[in-house]
Amino acid sequence: MEAPVFATLAADCVPAAGSAQVSHGVLVFTLSPAELLPTARRLRTEFDFDVFLDVTAVDWLGQTPRFEVVHHFYSTHHKVRVRLKTRVSEAEPVVDSLTALYGSAAIMERECHDMYGIRFHGNADLRPILLYEGFKGHPLRKGYPKQQEQPLVPYIN
Amino acid sequence: MYSRTIPIVPADHSKDGAFEMLTTRKDELIGWARKFSIFPYPFVTACCAMEFMAVSATPYDTDRFGAALPRFSPRQADLLMVVGTVTHKQAPILLKVFEQMCEPKWVMAFGVCATSGGFYQNYAALPGIDRVIPVDIYIPGCPPRPEMVIDGILQLQDKIARSKHLILNDRF
Numbered sequence: 194m195e196a197p198v199f200a201t202l203a204a205d206c207v208p209a210a211g212s213a214q215v216s217h218g219v220l221v222f223t224l225s226p227a228e229l230l231p232t233a234r235r236l237r238t239e240f241d242f243d244v245f246l247d248v249t250a251v252d253w254l255g256q257t258p259r260f261e262v263v264h265h266f267y268s269t270h271h272k273v274r275v276r277l278k279t280r281v282s283e284a285e286p287v288v289d290s291l292t293a294l295y296g297s298a299a300i301m302e303r304e305c306h307d308m309y310g311i312r313f314h315g316n317a318d319l320r321p322i323l324l325y326e327g328f329k330g331h332p333l334r335k336g337y338p339k340q341q342e343q344p345l346v347p348y349i350n
Numbered sequence: 351m352y353s354r355t356i357p358i359v360p361a362d363h364s365k366d367g368a369f370e371m372l373t374t375r376k377d378e379l380i381g382w383a384r385k386f387s388i389f390p391y392p393f394v395t396a397c398c399a400m401e402f403m404a405v406s407a408t409p410y411d412t413d414r415f416g417a418a419l420p421r422f423s424p425r426q427a428d429l430l431m432v433v434g435t436v437t438h439k440q441a442p443i444l445l446k447v448f449e450q451m452c453e454p455k456w457v458m459a460f461g462v463c464a465t466s467g468g469f470y471q472n473y474a475a476l477p478g479i480d481r482v483i484p485v486d487i488y489i490p491g492c493p494p495r496p497e498m499v500i501d502g503i504l505q506l507q508d509k510i511a512r513s514k515h516l517i518l519n520d521r522f
Contacts, residue, residue: 325439332473340471346441348481 196273202240208232221276226262229279230289233264237294241270245295248302250309254335258282262311264291281311290315308333380515384428384454385507386416391427393447396434398461401493410496415503424450429506430483435463436476448483454515456486456506460499465490 199220207213208231211224224232236242246265253259264277279288290313291298302313303322310331313319321328325345330337374382394402405412412418421427424447436444448457459479462468465488467477479485486509489502 337473341473342438342477343473344438344441344476344481346445346482349484350480 196271198240198268198271198273202236202275206232206235206240216276219274219276221278223278226279226281226288229262229264229277230291232277233266233291233294236266236275240268242266242268242275244269245291245297245301246274248291248298248305250305250311250333252309252333252335260286260309260311262288262305286310287312287314289313292316307331310334377515378511380517381511381513384515385510388415388417388429388456388503388507388510389419389421389427390417390429390431390458391422391424391447391451392420392431392433393444394431394433395436395440396461396463398434398463398493401496401499402431402433402460405496405499410500412500412503415500415507417503424448425452427451428455430455430457431460432457432464432479433460435468435470436479436482437474438476439474441476441482444479445482456510457483458502458506459485459488460502461494462490462492468492 195215195218199215202220203213207222208224208228211222211228211232213220213222215221222232244267246267248262248264251261251263253261258280260281260283262279262281264279266275266277267273268275281288286309288311290302292302292313292315299316299318300322302311302316303319305311306313306316306319307321307324308331320326324332327345328343330341392399392402404410406418406420417429424430428451430448430451432444448455457479459465463470463475464479467475469492471477476482487502487506489498491498494502
């Protein structure tokens with residue numbers, strides 16, 4: 194069962210270089226980094242997607258581009274979710290920040306930057322939020338050694 | 351209205367002489383006093399807190415062993431109970447709390463995470479609090495049964511009773 198808004202979105206909102214499909218009741222857009230901010234803005238202003246649920250990333254080690262940044266939105270009006278997927282390269286893992294559209298994006302982008310090292314252009318405060326100052330690397334990247342510790346207090350034994 | 355007369359009987363002191371004195375070792379006396387007045391500081395970080403509440407509450411009741419009244423200032427406590435997972439980010443806080451406790455002080459690692467990190471072998475978790483502070487008693491289990499905690503308290507009391515107490519000197 195598909196929500197009526199999905200047909201409107203699929204007809205009207207799919208970016209030029211993107212694609213749309215419904216997966217497990219969620220409309221999924223695959224698009225380029227440049228199209229992310231305009232698409233999110235249209236979702237926010239024209240289609241009533243008023244809740245920014247999360248931003249996270251997937252590390253497809255061995256593929257190019259390596260990372261996939263995933264945004265989730267929810268509409269309290271339509272009661273449906275939309276997912277935006279964007280691929281970024283290992284050398285330049287940058288997407289536009291959504292802080293201008295959703296205030297809560299500032300916090301969730303900090304976490305994504307902690308864990309995957311994705312940089313969000315336009316987010317002025319990307320300090321560690323779950324990790325601590327001085328932590329080297331990004332622990333949820335597949336290249337981070339599984340048991341590598343970075344203790345803050347020197348071990349006594 | 352209910353009332354009754356309470357008979358006033360003069361105290362009989364003729365038998366008190368039997369308990370006028372007792373003999374013991376000074377270390378034993380201090381150890382005996384200390385082992386029944388453990389004031390715990392609960393450093394509670396994770397799901398073991400539920401088991402800590404269960405063992406503190408009436409059915410198991412750590413009060414029976416003199417270890418019931420939690421002090422939320424480390425300066426008033428002498429048993430640091432580390433209950434739950436400690437992360438690397440939290441380790442400086444744990445060390446600071448431990449250093450603020452006055453002597454004599456003991457540390458209990460409550461649950462497998464505080465003991466060894468448990469199944470968290472990754473970038474975030476401290477693999478056992480004994481990497482940072484000295485530990486007197488380890489209680490494994492995820493979470494430990496209340497009986498295990500009580501057994502741990504009893505073993506700690508035994509350790510306190512058997513140890514040297516540094517307040518003893520040549521004048522006492």
